[in-house]
Amino acid sequence: MNVSEAIKTRRSVRHYRPDAIPDDVLGRVVGLMRLAPSSRNRQPWKFVVVRDKTTREHLAAVCTYRRRSGEVRIQRFVEEAPVVVVACGFEDQANVFYKGDGRLAIAPGAEVAAGTGETITDAQSTLLVDLASAFSHLMLAAMEEGIGTCWVMGVDEERVKAILGIPADARAPMLMTLSYPAPETGRATRKSLDEIICHERFG
Ligand SMILES: Cc1cc2nc3c(=O)[nH]c(=O)nc-3n(C[C@H](O)[C@H](O)[C@H](O)COP(=O)(O)O)c2cc1C
Numbered sequence: 001m002n003v004s005e006a007i008k009t010r011r012s013v014r015h016y017r018p019d020a021i022p023d024d025v026l027g028r029v030v031g032l033m034r035l036a037p038s039s040r041n042r043q044p045w046k047f048v049v050v051r052d053k054t055t056r057e058h059l060a061a062v063c064t065y066r067r068r069s070g071e072v073r074i075q076r077f078v079e080e081a082p083v084v085v086v087a088c089g090f091e092d093q094a095n096v097f098y099k100g101d102g103r104l105a106i107a108p109g110a111e112v113a114a115g116t117g118e119t120i121t122d123a124q125s126t127l128l129v130d131l132a133s134a135f136s137h138l139m140l141a142a143m144e145e146g147i148g149t150c151w152v153m154g155v156d157e158e159r160v161k162a163i164l165g166i167p168a169d170a171r172a173p174m175l176m177t178l179s180y181p182a183p184e185t186g187r188a189t190r191k192s193l194d195e196i197i198c199h200e201r202f203g
Contacts, residue, residue: 013148081177
């Protein structure tokens with residue numbers, strides 16, 4: 001499968017065949033995720049691959065979303081996927097941009113330039129973007145193996161961390177289910193190119 005085919009045929013998969021994902025297949029998929037770019041090549045991440053059914057059940061219980069009515073729903077499909085990959089991120093390893101003038105900085109609170117006394121208050125970590133970069137690779141690499149994915153950010157991060165023993169100072173803002181998809185109809189639509197592309201200047 002080439003990249004354009006993978007992009008065109010991918011969809012979020014929430015209904016699965018029960019088949020396990022063989023180790024060698026999973027190894028190839030996470031091996032490609034490893035090659036994802038991150039800001040300054042910091043790779044401020046670690047990924048927990050969960051296959052254990054009980055752990056998946058515990059994770060599903062803390063994957064919730066709130067409907068417009070206010071009702072909170074559990075994302076049950078998470079426990080049914082044979083593999084769940086949880087992305088962990090470390091703010092102290094991620095790159096930080098100082099928004100004032102785009103200079104690279106070490107961390108919020110650091111001095112803008114040695115001896116100036118001016119400290120960085122308006123800094124932006126690339127951590128979430130880096131994790132999204134890895135997950136985009138994971139999603140497309142899975143396609144080549146016939147594996148479907150669903151990216152899940154509706155998670156109770158602190159409870160995910162408690163379930164998996166993730167250190168308190170780490171983030172765990174998203175997970176991805178991996179599974180062999182059951183036949184499904186329908187595909188999410190997209191805005192038209194006209195709506196999302198403009199040329200030379202915003203308009
Ligand atoms: C950052 C991010 C977070 C998402 N979180 C959830 C989620 O918590 N639960 C879920 O069922 N789908 C989640 N999705 C999947 C989107 O709903 C889905 O990608 C979108 O509706 C487009 O559908 P498609 O992936 O089938 O093209 C998430 C996707 C992204 C990129």
